[in-house]
Amino acid sequence: MKSMTGYGQAAQANEAYELNIELKSVNNRFLDLQIRMPKELNPFEAEIRKIAKGKIQRGRVDVFINLTPLKSGNKKVSVDWELLQQLVTELQSGGREHFGVVDFPVDQVLIKAMEQPDFVTLIDQPTEEDTLEELVRTVAKEAFTQLAVSREHEGAGIKKVLLDYDNKVQCLVTELKGFVTEYEADFQQRYQAKLEEYLGNTVDQDRLLTELAILLERGDIHEELDRLTIHLEKFAQLLETTDPVGRELDFLLQEMNREVNTIGSKSSPIQIKDIVVQLKTILEKIREQIQNVE
Secondary structure, eight states, X not given: OOBSXXXXXXXXXXXXXXXXXXXXXXXXXXXXXXXXOOGGGGGGHHHHHHHHHHHOSSEEEEEEEEEEEOTTTSEEEEEOHHHHHHHHHHHHHXXXXXXXXXXXXXXXXXXXXXXXXXXXXXXXXXXXXXXXXXXXXXXXHHHHHHHHHHHHHHHHHHHHHHHHHHHHHHHHHHHHHHHHHHHHHHHXXXXXXXXXXXXXGGOOHHHHHHHHHHHHHHTOOHHHHHHHHHHHHHHXXXXXXXXXXXXXXXXXXXXXXXXXXXXXXXXXOHHHHHHHHHHHHHHHHHHHHHXXXX
């Protein structure tokens, strides 16, 4: 069992970039990925989503991706050698003509060159997309693996709570079954005693049994208790699986609530109604927990 709440993070660097991915997930009916990343990574969004779907099935996941260019990792120095050659030629020519200097000092040439706009520029080197894609894939897999581990850990806590609630419900259902059996036997004796009190020994036993059957059938909750028991057994089985079971648990909970409501409406003894109230309270607590189950 997995929770839909979790956290995952991973980071790695290659020769050009450092990549950090942080994941935060909360409950949601479906898988909803909210990805925030630099535009340079837009070509890899489909791959990120594919990795996510391989790890999780439900929940809203906020994905924060930070891409940091490393020092000189994706920049290149560009020198305008043609401009430098023109300057050297011009300075040497001018030096001979005006100063009688044959070889103009190199440092003076460079100083003059650096004064020219765009003599030296930094340009972006083409990024090796395959290398960046592999970095994204590696870090994304690790981050979503960490998220899945976090959700499993959280799910283990929820499972423990749900098993405890399931056990409490089963105990109440067992108590309810025992009370119903005693109540029906007691009701038959009291009903027969009342009739004999008013009618004497003229009570027709066959007629009495027929009337009793009709009265008991109106308040019969055996079928509801049997179905409730089946739902509880299925509920406990689902808690042991590693597959996403949130939707199935929610469906079973609705069915259990339906049976409990029917039991409450068909029963008049105060003891049964008290147990029904306890059952509804526990089922509501279960509902709160399974809202966060994947």
